[in-house]
Structures are given as structure tokens and as C-alpha cells.
Amino acid sequence: MTTSPPPMAALSDTKPGVKPPYELVCSPAFLLKKLGWAIKDATAAAFEEAGESPYHYSVLAVLEESPRETQATIADSLGYDRSWLVGLLDELEEAQLIERKRDPADRRRHVVTLQPAGKRKLAELRAISKGVEKQFLEPLNAEEKETLHRLLLQLAAHRDPRYLPAASA
Secondary structure, three states: OOOOOOOOOOHHHOOOOOOOOHHHHOOHHHHHHHHHHHHHHHHHHHHHHOOOOHHHHHHHHHHHHOOEEEHHHHHHHHOOOHHHHHHHHHHHHHOOOEEEEEEOOEEEEEEEEEOHHHHHHHHHHHHHHHHHHHHHOOOOOHHHHHHHHHHHHHHHHHHOHHHOOOOOO
């Protein structure tokens, strides 16, 4: 029998004096999970408050780095289901942030390009994301933030080689 996880309370929604079990506090995996849920919720709330989508941000960021991408490549680079991505692209195209055209080299594929309005929107969405990150990492100094990023990147690269730094790839 598989049960879905219970809803997670935000880290700030806890009652004073009620501590999690010491065994769990000693677990990096538990802490990563709790912090992961907390930043996911904070990010979703910040984007929702602005009437925006973090998923749109991700797609626009891919297109800024690689201006002519196929729908399949975008989905694969973000780990999104390809059919689900089509709905996101429909929304972005309707807002005139991207353009999709048939690939002249392979008519079965669509090439997606970032439009000037998409670049401007990306800057807005990037500011939202950076604001959440800045607030979330506020207790850390610059050196600690760099160390945290390096360690997280090391863990990510161990599980998925796409995260290896360019020099190591």
C-alpha cells in the first residue's frame, strides 16, 4: 500500500518549544527535504502573488541560454513531461513571449525561440526568483552561500552528470 506524504507545515508555522525528533534533526536528508519543501512553497507563493509561473521562468531561462531549442529538448533539459510542456508553451506563445515554428530540417519538430517580450519577462521572473533565494539564504554569509552551492552542486552531479561543472564534463 502506498500512501502519499502528509502536507508539510512551513518551517515558520511551527509552535514554539515543540522540536522535531533529534534523530531527524541529525539527518541531512530530512533537513534537505524540509528546506526543499519550504523554498518550493515560498517560490510558488512569490510567483503566484505576482500572477506569474515558476514553470514559465524555467522555460524562458532555457531559451535564453540556447535560443533555438526544440520542444523535446526543452522538456528533457527541465525534466518536464513533453506533453505537459506543450501547455506551457501554448501559454507563453499566447503571451507572445516565445515563437514556435516547424523546423525546416525536420518538419516533425517545432523550434522554439525567445521573443523580445520574453526576454523582458524573464528579467521580471528572475528578479522574483532571486528575491526568494536572497530571503531564504539570508542567515548565511557570502562564503557560506558559496560553500552550500558547491556542496549541493556536487550532490546533484553525483546523481545526474548533467550538473557537472563545464570543466569537469
